[in-house]
Amino acid sequence: MGSLSFLYFGTVIALSAILVVALRKPVSSVIALLVMFFHIAGLFVTLHAEFLAAVQLIVYAGAILVLYLFVVMLLNVKEDDSYQRQFRLGMGLGLVALAEVVYIVSAAGLPEEPIRERTTSAAAAGNTEMVGRALYTTYLFPFEVASLILLVAMIGAILMAKKGIMGESK
Amino acid sequence: MAVAQWVKTLTFYEILVGMKATITVLIQRIILRNRKAITLQYPHEKRELPGTYRGMIALLRYDDGTDKCVGCDLCESACPSRVITVISSEVEGEPMKRYAKEYYMDMTRCLFCGLCVQACPVDALAMTTEYEWAKYNKRDLRLNKEQLLALGDRNFPVREKKLEFQHPNVAYFNIGHKNLPPKES
Amino acid sequence: MEMLVFAGAAVVKIAVVMGVVLLTVAFLTLAERKVLSWMQDRMGPMEVGPYGTLQPIADGIKLFFKEDIIPAGANRFLFSLAPILSLVPAFIGFAVVPYGPNREIELFGVTIKPFIITDINIGILYILAFVSIGAYGVILGGWASNNKYSLLGGLRSAAQVISYELNIGLAIIGVLILSGSLSMVTIAEKQAGSILNWNIIGMGHGGGIWWWFPVTQIVAFVVYIISAVAETNRLPFDLPEAESELVAGWMTEYSGMRFAFFFMAEYANMILVSCIASVLFLGGYHAPYPGTRLPDNLSWIEGVAWFTVKVYAFLFLFFWLRATLPRLRYDQLMRFGWKVMLPLALGNIVITSIVVYFLRD
Numbered sequence: 001m002g003s004l005s006f007l008y009f010g011t012v013i014a015l016s017a018i019l020v021v022a023l024r025k026p027v028s029s030v031i032a033l034l035v036m037f038f039h040i041a042g043l044f045v046t047l048h049a050e051f052l053a054a055v056q057l058i059v060y061a062g063a064i065l066v067l068y069l070f071v072v073m074l075l076n077v078k079e080d081d082s083y084q085r086q087f088r089l090g091m092g093l094g095l096v097a098l099a100e101v102v103y104i105v106s107a108a109g110l111p112e113e114p115i116r117e118r119t120t121s122a123a124a125a126g127n128t129e130m131v132g133r134a135l136y137t138t139y140l141f142p143f144e145v146a147s148l149i150l151l152v153a154m155i156g157a158i159l160m161a162k163k164g165i166m167g168e169s170k
Numbered sequence: 171m172a173v174a175q176w177v178k179t180l181t182f183y184e185i186l187v188g189m190k191a192t193i194t195v196l197i198q199r200i201i202l203r204n205r206k207a208i209t210l211q212y213p214h215e216k217r218e219l220p221g222t223y224r225g226m227i228a229l230l231r232y233d234d235g236t237d238k239c240v241g242c243d244l245c246e247s248a249c250p251s252r253v254i255t256v257i258s259s260e261v262e263g264e265p266m267k268r269y270a271k272e273y274y275m276d277m278t279r280c281l282f283c284g285l286c287v288q289a290c291p292v293d294a295l296a297m298t299t300e301y302e303w304a305k306y307n308k309r310d311l312r313l314n315k316e317q318l319l320a321l322g323d324r325n326f327p328v329r330e331k332k333l334e335f336q337h338p339n340v341a342y343f344n345i346g347h348k349n350l351p352p353k354e355s
Numbered sequence: 356m357e358m359l360v361f362a363g364a365a366v367v368k369i370a371v372v373m374g375v376v377l378l379t380v381a382f383l384t385l386a387e388r389k390v391l392s393w394m395q396d397r398m399g400p401m402e403v404g405p406y407g408t409l410q411p412i413a414d415g416i417k418l419f420f421k422e423d424i425i426p427a428g429a430n431r432f433l434f435s436l437a438p439i440l441s442l443v444p445a446f447i448g449f450a451v452v453p454y455g456p457n458r459e460i461e462l463f464g465v466t467i468k469p470f471i472i473t474d475i476n477i478g479i480l481y482i483l484a485f486v487s488i489g490a491y492g493v494i495l496g497g498w499a500s501n502n503k504y505s506l507l508g509g510l511r512s513a514a515q516v517i518s519y520e521l522n523i524g525l526a527i528i529g530v531l532i533l534s535g536s537l538s539m540v541t542i543a544e545k546q547a548g549s550i551l552n553w554n555i556i557g558m559g560h561g562g563g564i565w566w567w568f569p570v571t572q573i574v575a576f577v578v579y580i581i582s583a584v585a586e587t588n589r590l591p592f593d594l595p596e597a598e599s600e601l602v603a604g605w606m607t608e609y610s611g612m613r614f615a616f617f618f619m620a621e622y623a624n625m626i627l628v629s630c631i632a633s634v635l636f637l638g639g640y641h642a643p644y645p646g647t648r649l650p651d652n653l654s655w656i657e658g659v660a661w662f663t664v665k666v667y668a669f670l671f672l673f674f675w676l677r678a679t680l681p682r683l684r685y686d687q688l689m690r691f692g693w694k695v696m697l698p699l700a701l702g703n704i705v706i707t708s709i710v711v712y713f714l715r716d
């Protein structure tokens with residue numbers, strides 16, 4: 001049961017991820033990405049990480065992808081061939097990433113026990129609490145660093161936008 | 171002053187005042203029942219129209235059944251949207267007297283301004299209070315003389331006497347009229 | 356056998372909830388027109404049935420038999436997908452709402468909770484996740500119609516939904532801090548007692564001698580209500596479908612059943628946000644007085660009745676606001692969302708967490 005659903009989610013994730021870069025129309029790519037986000041959330045649910053699944057949908061599907069769609073619709077790009085020029089470079093980088101994945105998986109080896117059993121203890125404790133506790137104890141430093149980086153990015157974005165407005169008004 | 175303004179903003183005072191107004195109307199309508207809707211249930215209830223209502227245009231007749239229109243074309247030239255087409259001709263055997271052989275009104279274009287009614291020298295045109303003239307085919311709204319006369323008959327049952335009987339001095343209009351009764355003298 | 360009973364009970368519960376929701380949607384369309392007309396000195400629908408009570412049926416039949424038009428330049432696939440993407444998320448959220456007391460009955464040896472379809476431990480996040488998916492229906496419908504009004508409506512909706520969803524998410528965090536849970540059922544249970552224990556007043560959430568100290572969520576409540584109105588694209592925040600500017604916004608090119616889907620989604624969303632508001636802030640199925648007035652085995656009637664009353668009160672508030680307020684301008688909407696609602700919601704989180712931290716043992 002568990003491996004069957006994993007097979008389904010994994011296949012759809014891989015297929016839709018390929019479609020995201022292979023489709024010509026930007027809006028179709030966004031739809032493919034939406035399908036992918038949904039299936040990633042589904043994967044989280046099969047792993048008993050409902051909190052992550054919901055956050056995945058709220059943050060990625062609900063906010064970030066809507067912004068992508070917003071940009072795509074606002075610019076109204078019908079078809080974009082520009083990425084075709086970077087095809088070789090992209091292929092090279094992709095191959096490197098693939099090799100890395102293959103290496104990591106073969107080095108670590110596939111887990112003997114199904115993932116499902118390992119996660120039941122987390123589900124019993126309520127995985128929202130688990131995530132919160134882990135973030136604020138074990139991973140406190142990376143967490144704070146990440147938020148600091150986001151803050152810097154936000155200030156930078158505001159500054160750039162402000163500059164543009166002020167430059168025009170002058 | 172500024173504090174009061176702040177309190178008003180924070181408590182959505184203006185919005186609450188507006189909401190009170192709307193809920194008051196609702197309570198008056200359905201709980202106190204002392205307020206009536208100002209709208210009418212149209213096909214069942216109809217508004218009483220004033221006599222000066224500008225509805226469909228009608229052609230009138232004299233009390234002996236002859237049409238008033240003398241085919242002078244003045245209405246056609248007065249009409250700002252070219253609704254009216256008059257084809258005028260002489261009355262058979264009475265060379266001095268004219269009438270409208272054909273008379274068309276394309277009511278799809280009429281804007282009910284009443285200029286034609288004003289222009290007519292013999293008061294052959296009148297505005298009725300009819301307005302329920304929705305049609306499935308717009309060609310049905312190109313009315314001919316019979317339809318316009320029927321409109322007049324329907325809405326103005328009391329007809330005028332012929333001009334020469336109303337006032338002897340205007341009889342010269344119809345000099346060629348054979349059956350003219352003798353003038354009073 | 357047990358599996359079968361369990362599944363059967365689930366199907367029956369889902370069917371009942373869907374039936375009630377669809378029926379409510381149908382008669383909300385009538386209720387809205389009636390309430391609006393009563394507030395505006397009109398009569399509303401009067402023709403079909405006595406006082407127009409059967410109007411929704413007539414509307415349904417009309418929409419069902421209307422010609423289904425797909426514009427020539429439209430993207431056929433997305434154009435057909437959009438109404439479904441809009442409707443399904445609106446109905447999915449009802450799965451985790453507690454409609455009545457969390458009691459259990461035994462049926463063929465299986466324990467069944469009759470008033471809760473399912474209790475997942477992230478209930479409220481689940482609803483938020485799917486409500487945010489609903490925005491895709493609007494955006495894609497607007498884009499796929501190949502019409503400038505539709506596109507503008509879709510764009511407006513995208514910006515509006517993102518801005519106000521944030522406020523909804525932040526407004527409910529105060530409640531989540533008080534309840535210590537994301538499950539709708541637990542949140543409702545924590546507010547048992549009387550009206551003083553509802554989160555909008557928030558007494559009984561302090562510990563020890565501070566039990567009487569209110570951790571009121573009234574600010575969060577107001578922020579939630581305003582954001583919920585904006586999130587469901589209702590007046591005075593109905594910019595995505597502003598009739599006077601955009602014909603019908605993203606629905607301009609839709610007709611027949613596809614249009615009906617959008618319409619039903621809007622009303623289902625209204626019901627959903629009303630359910631959430633009454634569970635999170637107004638104690639869900641709890642009566643404002645302590646205990647119940649009915650004998651113990653009938654007390655569920657009281658619970659369901661109170662829940663219904665609260666939800667319908669919210670729905671009435673939607674109509675009331677619509678009858679009262681004019682539409683906002685777009686920049687006003689954005690400024691209000693980001694510069695007023697967002698700081699209020701954040702401040703509420705800070706104050707609530709400080710108070711809870713110091714009052715709880």
Ligand code: SF4
Pocket residue numbers: 227248249250251252253254279280281282283284285286287
């Ligand atoms: S009412 Fe005005 S528009 Fe109509 S026929 Fe007479 S002159 Fe023409």
Ligand code: SF4
Pocket residue numbers: 238239240241242243244245246256270289290291292293294295
């Ligand atoms: S209706 Fe009056 S104005 Fe028009 S042609 Fe006849 S007499 Fe002349």
